[in-house]
Amino acid sequence: MGAELQRDHAEFAQKTECLIQSQSKEQRFQFIEDHHSEFSVEKMCKLLQVSRSGYYKWLLGKADENSYQKRRAALTNRIISLFRDYDGKYGSPKITEYLRQEGWVLSERFVGRIMKENGLKANLKRRG
Secondary structure, X not given: OHHHXXXXXXXXXXXXXXXXXXXXXXXXXXXXXXXXXXXXXXXXXXXXXXXXXXXXXXXXHHHHHHHHHHHXXXXXXXXXXXXXXXXXXXXXXXHHHHHHHOOOOOOHHHHHHHHHHOOOOOXXXXXO
């Protein structure tokens, strides 16, 4: 058991040596995430010269970013759907109003930005 542990430690030390010299903190955090089932997080953080709290904070931020992307994708799909349902007649103010009625918390500006990113522009009829 002792020889196996030393071999694991040597293998890990070899992998981490190049990471410390050439990789950013984010890349080192990613390495820890990828290998947390093989080695202890505490030891990896120590050998990679990053703090454990920094690693866990990075993990939380990554989860938040992922949920933001999912929420934004769902919102984008809903905006496109509303835009098509009303034959492209409604712009960001009216679509924002409908989304708020559905329970979304967002600004008209944000809806406008998503519409612009997706090439959605209301067809306005001029009175005259």
